[in-house]
Amino acid sequence: MKPPLRAVIFDFDDTLFDDAACTRAGLAELARLHGVTHWTPQATFTRHAEIIDEISPRMFSGQLTGHTARVERFSRLLAEWGIANPDGEAATHTYRAAYTRAWTLIDGAAEVLGELRERGLRTAILTNYVQEVQLEKLRFFGLLDALDAVLCVEDLPAPKPDARAYHAACAALDVTPAEALMIGDS
Known part of the structure; x- marks a missing residue:
């Protein structure tokens, strides 16, 4: 029994x-701020998720904190967008502000x-x-x-x-x- x-x-x-909606809001704000129009919102969302998957094992093992993982994630994404001298720290703050405003x-x-x-x-x-x-x-x-x-x-x-x-x-x-x-x- x-x-x-x-x-x-x-x-x-x-x-x-609803993390996906909040993530999309954060990424849209980053793209707007950097004038990124050559990547679709879906391509950005997909690549962002791939970068998270690539970085996560280092966060799970304690090599990165949540914050340092975000800084690396956004430095990489901005570089892939073609942004010269990407500032992952500033991008993290921009993303997090838009992300938290969209919490639901x-x-x-x-x-x-x-x-x-x-x-x-x-x-x-x-x-x-x-x-x-x-x-x-x-x-x-x-x-x-x-x-x-x-x-x-x-x-x-x-x-x-x-x-x-x-x-x-x-x-x-x-x-x-x-x-x-x-x-x-x-």
Whole structure:
């Protein structure tokens, strides 16, 4: 007999938080500021995601902080746009300002967390992004009280999709994997 569901674990970005829309807003502001018209918004979004994937292993291993990873990411993107002497630090500030102005939850996210809490289910965030940024977003939306645990990349023995990440979330919620459901965008 299957054990009852006791916990729901969520990815955060693009599951509860509309990271794609915020990312597009930040990238659009960078492109506008630098007069970039030779790259489409989709090409920029795609290359930005590829650069993140290239840099992430160094962030996961602790070689880069969230901020230094962003500076490198934007230095590389500006260079690929053909910007001479790219200033990754300034680009990071421009991007982050536009990104945070665009912050929004996925429709119904707060209500789902509230409903799960009312039903007595334990809830957690399990994210491969840095704690500093994820806690800032969760505080902004007032979601911390709806969660029993928040596990960011620094808290994990390995990033998702490694099974150890999911086991860490289950341990934080004091449930077995068979008693938990994971919801994410991929």
